[in-house]
Amino acid sequence: MHAANPIALDVVDIECLRGDALIFEHLSFSVSAGRVVQILGANGSGKTSLLRMLSGLATPTAGDILWHGEPIRESARFHEQLIYQGISVGFSVSLTVRENLEYALAIAARGAQASTARALARVGLTRYHGTLFGRLSSGQRQRVALARLLLVPAQIWLLDEPLTALDRAGKELLEEMLLGHVESSGIALVATHQPLGIPPGYLQTLDMDRRTAC
Amino acid sequence: MLNPALVAPRPASFAILRREMLRLYRRRGQLIQPPLFFVLVAVLFPFAIGGDEHLLRALAPATVWISVLLATTLSLEDIFRSDQEDGSLEQLVLMAKSLPGACALKALAHWLSTPAPLIAMAALMSSVHDLEADTRSALLISLVLGTPVFSLVGTIGSALTVGVRGGALLLALLILPLYIPVLIFGAGAVRNATLSTATGSEYFFLAGLSVLAATLAPFATAAGLRARLS
Amino acid sequence: MIKTLHKYASPMHFHAVARAWSAPLLWLAAALFLAGLVGGLVLAPADYQQGESFRIIYVHVPSAWLSMFAYLVMAGAGATSLIWRVKLMDAIARAAAPLGASFTALALATGSLWGKPMWGTWWVWDARLTSELLLLLLYLGYMALQSAIDDRRAAARAGAVLAVVGVVNIPIIHYSVEWWSTLHQPATITRLGAPAMATSMLIPLLLMALAFQLLFFALLFIRVRSELLEFEQRASWVREILRQARSR
Amino acid sequence: MSSALREFFAMGGYGAFVWSSYGLTALLLVGNLVLALRRERRVLRELSMRASVGAEHDAA
16 A cells, blocks of 8 residues: 555545435545546546535535635635546537647647647547547547546546446557556546556445445 | 636637637538528518518518527527537546636637627628618628627626527527617617718727727636536 | 524524514514504605605505515525525525515516506517516525425525525616616616605604514514424424424 | 595595505415415425335335
């Protein structure tokens, strides 16, 4: 077990309501730097809601989420270190792959000068740089999302079902990227049912069902 | 009085505008729809009012302004709808350095995609109908000064109703009362021009409303987006 | 100061205050209504110009005032909830909207009833009435937005943005309608203005205004109570209230 | 006495307008009160039903 780094992300007793339906309550866990958290749970158990709360898009109806002790709502540092990838990966269908990636890089404006060509090469989509995003298969779309992870520097990755349409090579690529990310003391929270090939030392699991039951 | 938050770092704001223009270019076939809709609505009025040339000429300012207002209102829903569907709205809210700045650029892109072609069409139509020179110039000046409010306030409504079922009708209910001052001063300016009484005061009001909308609306749009996505 | 403010802003505490105060407020408002009605309908002399129809002023002016006051409450509560995320304010804003809408409708109806003898028609594009009509549209827009969004908290936040945008626009709408109505309104139509008031006419107006205001707060308290129960339905204090309600 | 009363209701010929204004006001204010109180009762009933269902669910 690696030396326990200081707690980076601390989720304290949060509750999630959708309308009047309780999704989960009294959910607490903490993540130290250099960890991948695999979020398991049945459909509707709140995996996506949890990730949206961690991203700051949604606010928990109770409890708090702290980044290095500071509530994420007030922490600009947290948001500058974050990438959130929802189930719909967030690229415009009427723009080409390269235009989408250049746009994502530009609006984040995190000073990275990485080249989209190299990122596309790494995810094996070089030939598709000029293709409209709308014409890609869902597997290729998730690969473009992986290219964004390579391009936009971020210490925190929030990935919602990033593997669903990826083939075996794609899955291995993501696992390789995740390993590289946590080895440079990054944090990743990944909602997926598929087993992640991450060495146990770096892997932490959070089962949404077991938590709400107790 | 340049609002710092609005001047997002140059590359980001340029990238947002570039993206909107690219998307506009990619569906340039649809660019003709607002002007066509405008002509269609404008053509309806004579059928309703009757062929009396004098009456139609007197009502020309109202016809043009109401047609522009309706055509703009109908196009507002598209500002955020496709972004919300493909998830890029979430990326914009999370990643944009200055969300109000991005919303201001979204409103600018909408103005270029709908009101601008409408003003061109209005100019064309008013020359076809050979309105007097000063009426035509009053019409174009008032449209240019007033329609930014349509886009800016419309973007707030579009943000508040993104992803809502029956959003277009709700959007119209939310923003039409806010469009009425522009309609009053816009059509008023043209009407005064036809009666050749002193215009000018209306232009100042229209310009004032546009400047107020330009500085405040983006912040309301940003808050609206965060509220809708929460 | 913030600490005490926070204590009062807690939903549980406000619910208790609202429950305690609504009945006395209602009784006080009823008493003031009685005094105002006697003063306004019986004691006050008829207006030399408008005759007895001026007595409609005693319901029109207070409801017109409350139609504006309720929107200010909505926008103030909305802005507070947007800036400091105070849950109570969401409940107050949502509770104030239907009240504001009904007072606006009342102001419109009594205004048109008051104007009918003078104008000969039920509706004239008088600046004040037109502004009230647009204010009613703002309320209806707010309430439509609330019902279109399922999640109560997200609806309240979106409504807060709309209320703040609305309150910025109200003076603009009012001024442009004034400018517009002076253009086309022939001088003959006397504007809907309150006539010069003798004190015996003025006192009932103040009594009625106070009665309306207290009634507004009482109604607001009652509505806020049910909003708070819905917002905080999982909280222990709500379960306690439900338990008491069930045992009664 | 009755002529004074009749005169009072006539309101100098404006009786229709004055009394309909006041009637409308009374209707609206009392209506608001009744609706508000009835809504509170409905909310209490709904929530306690939902809470008791919740209670059985937790107990089961």
